Amino acid sequence: MAGEAIDRESESSPGDLSRLLARVQRAGDHAESVSLKAILDSLGRRSFAPFLLVAGLVTLAPLIGDIPGVPTLMAMLVVLAAAQLLAGREHIWLPSWLLRRRVSRARFIAVIRWMQRPARWIDRLLKPRLTLLIRQPAHLPVAMTSLLIALAMPPMEVVPFTANGAGLALTLFALALLAHDGLMALLGYLLTFGTLALVIVGLA
Numbered sequence: 001m002a003g004e005a006i007d008r009e010s011e012s013s014p015g016d017l018s019r020l021l022a023r024v025q026r027a028g029d030h031a032e033s034v035s036l037k038a039i040l041d042s043l044g045r046r047s048f049a050p051f052l053l054v055a056g057l058v059t060l061a062p063l064i065g066d067i068p069g070v071p072t073l074m075a076m077l078v079v080l081a082a083a084q085l086l087a088g089r090e091h092i093w094l095p096s097w098l099l100r101r102r103v104s105r106a107r108f109i110a111v112i113r114w115m116q117r118p119a120r121w122i123d124r125l126l127k128p129r130l131t132l133l134i135r136q137p138a139h140l141p142v143a144m145t146s147l148l149i150a151l152a153m154p155p156m157e158v159v160p161f162t163a164n165g166a167g168l169a170l171t172l173f174a175l176a177l178l179a180h181d182g183l184m185a186l187l188g189y190l191l192t193f194g195t196l197a198l199v200i201v202g203l204a
Contacts, residue, residue: 017115020043024042047177048082048143049174052078055075056170059163059166060171072154078150081094083147129183134181139177142185
């Protein structure tokens with residue numbers, strides 16, 4: 001069931017960002033490039049949060065998130081994962097062409113190192129609280145809002161800074177699920193609607 005996928009967050013992944021980044025850094029071992037499949041496999045694909053976390057961090061990251069088309073690619077990842085979660089699928093399927101997308105290891109490691117310092121600061125803020133905002137059935141609005149963000153991400157590529165806002169919102173939702181922190185989910189909702197408002201104004 002969809003709720004079970006959310007409830008398994010604490011079983012499938014660590015609840016802090018620093019350990020998650022350490023796990024991701026080992027993705028693909030010592031290959032010259034790292035695939036999306038290797039990154040997701042390093043986090044575990046039995047739950048929704050890793051999909052949100054990868055999409056959010058990649059969209060936020062310099063050297064990768066600024067590449068044209070990357071926010072749209074991450075949007076596709078979230079759309080597929082969120083739609084299957086809302087449909088009640090227990091295991092999330094992704095097409096092989098998406099899983100084969102790769103980035104050079106040098107760029108990948110540079111991004112991970114860039115994230116490590118803010119990750120330690122973020123970890124000090126995370127703790128279980130306001131859990132009613134992420135427990136069933138409140139996990140469904142998280143999935144629906146993530147889907148809304150993803151559907152709006154392609155136009156964000158032409159409105160400055162809005163894709164970064166979307167990436168941060170997805171990251172907040174992922175951390176909320178992993179750390180059982182409803183405050184992160186609340187911040188994610190606020191950031192989502194603020195970002196969508198900027199997109200509407202920017203496209204008007």
